[in-house]
Amino acid sequence: MHQCDKFRVYFSSYIEGELHSEQRKYLEAHLAVCSECSEAVYQIKIIRESLRRLPPIRTSDGFETQLHYRINQFSQQSTSPFFLIREHWKIPAIGSAILLMVVTTFIFFSPGDQQASRAVQQSIPAVGIPAGSASVPGSSIGQATEPEEVQSVTQGVPSQGFNDSLQSHPPKRVRKGVQLVGDQ
C-alpha cells in the first residue's frame, strides 16, 4: 500500500495524458501488476465522465425578474443619504480619527505648553530653598514659616561654641597599659 501511494499522485496526470513517456511507462508497469491501482484509475475515469454527464439544471422562470427587482431596490437605496452613510461610513470615521489624533498631539506637544511646563519646573526648587532664594514674601503661610524653622534647626547644630569648649576642656588622656593596685 505504501508502495502504491507514490504512484497515486500521478493518476490524474496519467488520465489526462500529461505524463512524460518515461513516467507513463513507469506507472503502467505498476498498474500491470497492481489490481487495486488499476481498478482505481479505471473508476476515476468513469467518475470523470459521470461528472461531465450530470444533468444540467436551469434557473427558474422568474430569475431575471427577481434579479431586476433586487437591482432596482439597490439603485433606489443607493440614492438615499442613509444608504450613503451606511455604505461609505469608513471615510468620515477615518477622517474623524485622524483629526482627533492631530488635535490631541497639538494639545500635548505644542511649544507654548513646553514653555509653561519649564516655568513650573523652575518655580518648584525655589520654594524649597530657605535663605537667599527668590521666594515671594508673604505669598503663602507655608513659605513664611519655613525660614524660621530652618533657623531654629541651625541654632541647634553644635557649631562654634562646641569647638571652643573642646579646646578649653580637652578630654583626659587615658594611660596606656594596665594599672595595678600596688603601683600607687
Place this chain on the structure above:
Amino acid sequence: MARKKSLKITDEELIARFQHGDVQAFDTLVRRYKDQLLNYVFRFVGNRSDAEDIVQETFLRVFKNKHYYKEIAKFSTWVYTIAGNLAKTELRRRKRRKIFSVSNFVNEERDYDIPDVEKNPEREVDGTIKDDIIQKAIEKLPPKFKEVILLRDVQGFSYEEISQILNIPLGTVKSRVNRGRLKLQEDLKFLFENEPKSSEETKL
C-alpha cells in the same frame, strides 16, 4: 456544460459596455452565465433554492462593483470567483448553524449519507439514483477539493483558469484535483465495481 460563446461579442466587451452605462450588456451577461453559475453553485451547496439565491447575489455584486473589474482577467474568472466565495460563505454559515443546533445536526447527517446499494441487491440503480449518489459524494468532499473538482470535471475549466479563479498556485490546483478524485473514487467505488470494462481498460 462548457462555456459556449455563440455570440460574437466577448464577455470582456460586454462588461466594458456595461461599465460605460449599457445595461443591456449586463442583461446579456446574466443570460450567458446564469445557468452555468447555477450548476456550479448547486453542486457546491446541494440546495437549489440557496444556489439560485447565491447566483442572484453574484450578479447583484457584479452590478454594484462593475468598476472594480479590470480587463487583466477574464470576466468568467471574475464572476466564478465571486460565486465561489459566496458559496463557501454559505457553507460556513451552515456549519456554524449545525454546531449550535443539535437537531439540525442529526437531520443533516442523515441527509448526507450515501445510500448503500449493497444492502438492496434487487434494487436497480438507474441514472437518476446514480446522479443523486454522485451529488451526495461531491457534497461530502472538503470544500478545497470540491471547488477544484467542480471547476475542472463539471465546468470544464483549464488548470490555469482554476488557478486564477481560486487565486492559488497551479501545482496546488493539480494536487487538489488528484486528491479530490481519489477521495471520490474511494467513496463511490461500490457504485462502479461491476461496470463492464472496455478492451482498452482491461489491458491495464
